[in-house]
Amino acid sequence: MFTAIGKVMMNWxxxxxxxxxxxxxxxxxxxRSRFEFKQFVLQSITIGVDSFGVxxxxxxxxxxxxxxxxxxxxxxxxxxxxxxxxxVSFSLIRELGPVLxxxxxxxxxxxxxxxxxxxxxxxxxxxxxxxxxxNPTQYLVIPRMGAFLLTMPVLTVFSNIFGVIGGYLVAxxxxxxxxxxxxxxxxxxxxxxxxxxxxxxxxxxxxxxATVCCYKGVSTRxxxxxxxxxTTGAVVTCIVLILVLDYFLTAILAAFGI
Amino acid sequence: MIEIKHLKKSFGSxxxxxxxxxxxxxxxxxxxxxxxxxGKSTLIKCMMRLLDSDGGEILVNGKDITKxxxxxxxxxxxxxxxxxxxxxxxxxxxxxxxxVAFGLSYLTDIPKEKYPAVIKEKLAMVGxxxxxxxxxxxxxxxxxxxxxxxxxxLAISPKCILYDEPTTGLDPIMSDIISDLILEMxxxxxxxxxxxxxxxxxxxxxxxxxxxxxxxxxxxxxxxEEFRKTDNPYVRQFVDGSSHGPIQMKLMRE
Numbered sequence: 473m474f475t476a477i478g479k480v481m482m483n484w485x486x487x488x489x490x491x492x493x494x495x496x497x498x499x500x501x502x503x504r505s506r507f508e509f510k511q512f513v514l515q516s517i518t519i520g521v522d523s524f525g526v527x528x529x530x531x532x533x534x535x536x537x538x539x540x541x542x543x544x545x546x547x548x549x550x551x552x553x554x555x556x557x558x559x560v561s562f563s564l565i566r567e568l569g570p571v572l573x574x575x576x577x578x579x580x581x582x583x584x585x586x587x588x589x590x591x592x593x594x595x596x597x598x599x600x601x602x603x604x605x606x607n608p609t610q611y612l613v614i615p616r617m618g619a620f621l622l623t624m625p626v627l628t629v630f631s632n633i634f635g636v637i638g639g640y641l642v643a644x645x646x647x648x649x650x651x652x653x654x655x656x657x658x659x660x661x662x663x664x665x666x667x668x669x670x671x672x673x674x675x676x677x678x679x680x681x682a683t684v685c686c687y688k689g690v691s692t693r694x695x696x697x698x699x700x701x702x703t704t705g706a707v708v709t710c711i712v713l714i715l716v717l718d719y720f721l722t723a724i725l726a727a728f729g730i
Numbered sequence: 731m732i733e734i735k736h737l738k739k740s741f742g743s744x745x746x747x748x749x750x751x752x753x754x755x756x757x758x759x760x761x762x763x764x765x766x767x768x769g770k771s772t773l774i775k776c777m778m779r780l781l782d783s784d785g786g787e788i789l790v791n792g793k794d795i796t797k798x799x800x801x802x803x804x805x806x807x808x809x810x811x812x813x814x815x816x817x818x819x820x821x822x823x824x825x826x827x828x829x830v831a832f833g834l835s836y837l838t839d840i841p842k843e844k845y846p847a848v849i850k851e852k853l854a855m856v857g858x859x860x861x862x863x864x865x866x867x868x869x870x871x872x873x874x875x876x877x878x879x880x881x882x883x884l885a886i887s888p889k890c891i892l893y894d895e896p897t898t899g900l901d902p903i904m905s906d907i908i909s910d911l912i913l914e915m916x917x918x919x920x921x922x923x924x925x926x927x928x929x930x931x932x933x934x935x936x937x938x939x940x941x942x943x944x945x946x947x948x949x950x951x952x953x954x955e956e957f958r959k960t961d962n963p964y965v966r967q968f969v970d971g972s973s974h975g976p977i978q979m980k981l982m983r984e
Contacts, residue, residue: 500801588823596819599780603813604886605805605836 491687494609498617501610508615515619519581523627527576531564531631534572535638538563543647553647557657560639561632565662565670569632570624571718574677577624578710582685585616586706589689590699598690608690617682624678625671632670665730672730673721677714684709731756732777732890732922737786739772746772748946750786754890759916759923761933763968764943765977770926771816773943774892777924778813779804809837812888816895818875820867826853826878827863833886852881855918856911873904880911890922891915897929905929909936930969934958942968944977 538560543553589612592598598608636658643649688706692698732754739747746769754760764770775781777788779795787794795807820829830852831845840848850860856877867875876896883891893912897905909932915921927933933940934954942950942957942965950957950965957969967975 504802592821595817595822596815597821599775600813600815600819600821602780603778603808603811604833604882605809607801607805 487687487691490691491683494613494687494690495683497609498614501607502614505610507618508611511611511615512618515616516622518584519577519619520623520627522580522584523573523577523623524630526580527573527627527631528634530572530576531569531634532638534568535560535564535635535640536642538568538635539639539642540646543643543649547647553643553649555657556639556643556647556649557636557654558661560643561636561658561662562666564635564639565632565666567670567718567722569628569635570670570673570677571714573624573628573631573674574681574714575711577620577627577678578681578685578707578714581620581623582681582710583703583707585682585685586689586692586703587699589686590692590702593690593692594695594698613682613686613690616686617679620678620682621675624681625674628670628674669722669725669730672725673718676717676721680713680717681710684713731789731791732924733787733789734773734777735787735789737773737776737788738784739769739776739781740784745946747776747783750943750946750948752941752948752951754922754924755939756922757916757920758938759912759925759936760939760941761925761927761937762941762943763928763930763933765928765968768943769946770943771894774813774894774924774926778811778892779807780813809886810889812883812886812891814876814879814883814891814893814896816898818867818879820870820875820879820882822867824867825863826865826867826870829867829878830863830881830885832882837886848885849881852885853878855884856881857907873900873907876900876908877911880915884915888921890924893923893925893927895926895928897927897932902931905932906935908932912936928968930971 539556542559543556546555547553589598589608592608592612598612601608601611640651640654643654644651685706688702688709692702694701734750734752734754737747737750738745750773752760752762762770762773772781776783776796779798783796786796788796790807790810798804798807820826821832824832827846827849830849834840834845834848835842846863849863853860853862858874858877858881862870862874862878867878870878880891896908896912900908912923912925913936916923923936925933925936934957937954940950940952940954940957941948942962944964950960950962952960957965960966960969963976967977
């Protein structure tokens with residue numbers, strides 16, 4: 473059993489080292505070679521379009537269920553569904569917005585990135601990049617990292633908006649909270665630092681998703697089966713890391729008063 | 731002139747290249763023969779620096795390219811070579827034309843507006859019409875994929891082309907067309923070629939020199955005529971394509 477645990481740990485360390493090396497290499501090529509702007513734009517559009525619908529839908533219903541649960545619970549305790557807007561907006565903007573967006577982006581766009589790069593790896597297309605004067609880091613990884621870093625915070629903003637709308641619909645039409653009360657509960661208690669809290673998380677999740685998905689793609693071996701394994705591995709790693717990182721980020725950001 | 735001296739490459743405990751010594755003459759076609767898994771592709775991947783060798787030297791015009799580590803100098807080393815991948819390795823997210831023009835922006839000073847003319851010229855060199863440029867790689871047959879891949883290599887004007895099993899998986903007629911193309915490249919532009927193959931018909935037709943790679947070493951190097959006449963039992967068995975002989979006996983022991 474210890475051997476098995478050792479193997480898993482070694483594999484994990486090996487992959488972490490490989491991913492760190494890829495990030496270092498991305499920094500090197502970003503500073504010293506041309507930026508693939510066309511690829512960056514194409515990837516940003518693809519990631520945004522791929523993830524927007526699912527992000528909007530998940531956030532809308534998450535906002536709705538948050539309002540329903542909070543409203544019912546508070547109603548049972550105080551006899552009036554107060555502060556529904558505050559609870560919904562705090563939960564979404566500080567936590568669920570970036571987390572849900574991260575999970576959706578990892579599952580949709582992240583998986584697509586790993587599958588695409590992984591297929592290129594097993595069909596020697598990555599080697600072909602070297603033979604034609606560029607390399608996978610410059611041509612594939614950097615534009616995708618840039619695209620994730622751009623689109624994730626934007627998608628998180630949309631996620632927050634849809635979540636708040638969902639909460640509004642339930643609060644107003646199911647719980648009977650006046651619309652202006654719901655909105656004033658948000659504006660009174662939410663500050664710039666709450667948005668900053670969510671934004672920082674979105675950026676860090678974006679960087680992590682881009683790193684994991686690109687690394688899993690370029691390190692794919694073993695044909696179609698290898699592509700499947702890499703893609704599943706990338707999505708599972710991203711989701712687990714999002715949830716784990718979310719706790720530590722919350723603790724660190726809270727320590728800095730954000 | 732490319733000179734390979736005492737080249738070694740292992741994958742874990744599997745020693746693929748033990749001690750490879752080989753000279754590639756400028757402007758000539760050198761074929762490297764060997765069975766499946768004998769390390770032929772590993773050898774040319776080491777030449778292209780897609781793999782790092784574990785020891786020995788690869789001298790290109792007298793300079794050892796195995797010691798180059800700087801990424802920009804490494805790119806300059808690779809610039810010397812063009813590499814025709816076994817399955818073509820065409821970028822499937824691009825059209826044929828975009829594939830052919832891909833290396834131009836990285837490796838040449840040709841302005842973008844001249845790319846269509848280059849695409850047309852290179853496709854014509856491999857016997858394909860201009861209209862093919864609009865197709866996607868998935869719409870091409872195996873032979874066409876290899877020809878488009880060759881056009882992509884020719885577009886960057888390398889000094890030496892490394893062909894990884896160019897006729898494998900093709901019908902006999904298409905194999906012969908590809909062999910003719912390799913010969914044509916030598917005659918028309920005097921390009922140096924290294925061809926990895928186990929297609930004896932093609933090797934005898936196109937080669938100026940043949941090297942037989944066996945157990946990680948070059949067992950025999952010579953002209954096609956010398957290969958036809960050799961009494962080396964290993965090479966004889968391979969050339970004759972016989973299931974009986976020392977190679978088979980060794981495989982059985984393993």
